Amino acid sequence: MTSSEPSGRPALVLIGPMGAGKTSIGRRVARALGLPFRDTDSEIVKEHGPIPEIFERLGEPAFRAIEHDTVRRVIGEGGIIALGGGAPMHPDTRAALRGTPVVLLTVAEHVIAARIRGQKRPLLNRDDRDPVAEWTRIRDERMPVYESVSSVVFDTSSGPMQGVVDRIVAWARAEAIAPQTQEDQDD
Ligand SMILES: Nc1ncnc2c1ncn2[C@@H]1O[C@H](COP(=O)(O)OP(=O)(O)OP(=O)(O)O)[C@@H](O)[C@H]1O
Ligand SMILES: O=C(O)C1=C[C@@H](O)[C@@H](O)[C@H](O)C1
Numbered sequence: 354m355t356s357s358e359p360s361g362r363p364a365l366v367l368i369g370p371m372g373a374g375k376t377s378i379g380r381r382v383a384r385a386l387g388l389p390f391r392d393t394d395s396e397i398v399k400e401h402g403p404i405p406e407i408f409e410r411l412g413e414p415a416f417r418a419i420e421h422d423t424v425r426r427v428i429g430e431g432g433i434i435a436l437g438g439g440a441p442m443h444p445d446t447r448a449a450l451r452g453t454p455v456v457l458l459t460v461a462e463h464v465i466a467a468r469i470r471g472q473k474r475p476l477l478n479r480d481d482r483d484p485v486a487e488w489t490r491i492r493d494e495r496m497p498v499y500e501s502v503s504s505v506v507f508d509t510s511s512g513p514m515q516g517v518v519d520r521i522v523a524w525a526r527a528e529a530i531a532p533q534t535q536e537d538q539d540d
């Protein structure tokens with residue numbers, strides 16, 4: 354069986370800080386590989402409504418519990434999966450990631466302001482705190498955890514998004530965790 358067939362295991366999971374590109378890049382990687390794409394934030398929104406409202410109504414711990422249930426379900430479904438920025442902080446989620454190829458996307462602080470502008474991210478829009486300073490604080494706090502569960506790191510700060518997509522697709526094929534091109538199969 355190749356990893357293009359549903360195996361009950363994800364071909365690849367994307368993690369990383371808010372705005373690193375997990376959703377945008379994950380969707381394109383899935384399209385390039387002909388695999389299904391799931392985004393845990395979108396799944397949560399479908400079932401529970403907008404994320405800022407969940408934070409407001411129920412608080413962050415309740416969001417994390419919902420998120421963990423969603424991640425566990427989605428991980429069981431296979432394909433290319435983008436996690437929410439904070440998902441790997443849950444120990445059970447880290448355990449669920451064991452044995453799965455995990456791609457860490459990073460992005461430099463100097464480009465994050467443009468990416469998060471105009472978006473509602475509850476952890477970055479608290480009180481009168483500066484969203485970029487909050488982003489950096491949270492990124493620094495989480496980075497050791499991200500690194501501890503990742504198989505490979507790609508930075509998305511510069512160059513066209515498609516360049517990162519191509520590098521992830523090539524890596525996934527080289528690691529034999531994604532369908533090969535016809536040329537590869539003919540070798
Ligand atoms: N080279 C690039 N790589 C990734 N994203 C880029 C790039 N250049 C611009 N962007 C933009 O940055 C934003 C990345 O946001 P995206 O929602 O994909 O991040 P995310 O990692 O899924 O964040 P979150 O943790 O909040 O879900 C998008 O609006 C995307 O168009
Ligand atoms: O980094 C985080 O904690 C978050 C990232 C987003 O993907 C959402 O899951 C939510 O806004 C929280």
Ligand SMILES: [Mg+2]
Pocket residue numbers: 375376377392394435436437
């Ligand atoms: Mg996302």
